[in-house]
Amino acid sequence: MYMRKNKDISMLSANFGSVHMNINGNREVILEGNKGVVEYGDTSIKINTGKYMIAFSGRGLHIKCMTDCDIVIHGFITSIEYIM
Numbered sequence: 417m418y419m420r421k422n423k424d425i426s427m428l429s430a431n432f433g434s435v436h437m438n439i440n441g442n443r444e445v446i447l448e449g450n451k452g453v454v455e456y457g458d459t460s461i462k463i464n465t466g467k468y469m470i471a472f473s474g475r476g477l478h479i480k481c482m483t484d485c486d487i488v489i490h491g492f493i494t495s496i497e498y499i500m
Contacts, residue, residue, distance in 0.1 A: 435465045442493045444480075445472065450487040453479070461489055462499075469499040 428439040435449030447463060447470065454469055455462035458478065462471045477491035 435470075437470075439493075439496075442474075443490060445489045445493060445496070447487045447489070448485060450482070450485055453482075453487075458491070463487060467500075471495075471497040471499055473497070 429437070435447065437448070438446040440446070447465075449465050451464040451466045453461070454464050455471075456479065458476055460471065460473050461477050461479070462469050472489055472493055473495045474491050474493040477489060477493070479487060480490045481488040
């Protein structure tokens with residue numbers, strides 16, 4: 417896991433086995449390794465990654481883009497939870 421910071425950009429990147437996640441500030445998450453959307457709402461989005469789920473909480477959450485294995489989540493992200 418590493419963090420890169422400069423004046424305008426704050427990014428956290430992490431690898432969890434076959435899942436890779438980039439967090440850009442508290443407004444955007446790019447998740448590689450998506451196996452499907454379990455729950456979708458403007459305050460909560462849950463993504464299946466195969467071995468576990470990742471739950472995003474916040475306000476104004478929406479899926480900006482989604483492919484077979486990648487997903488981009490936008491909004492005001494207040495928490496990220498890993499669910500076994």
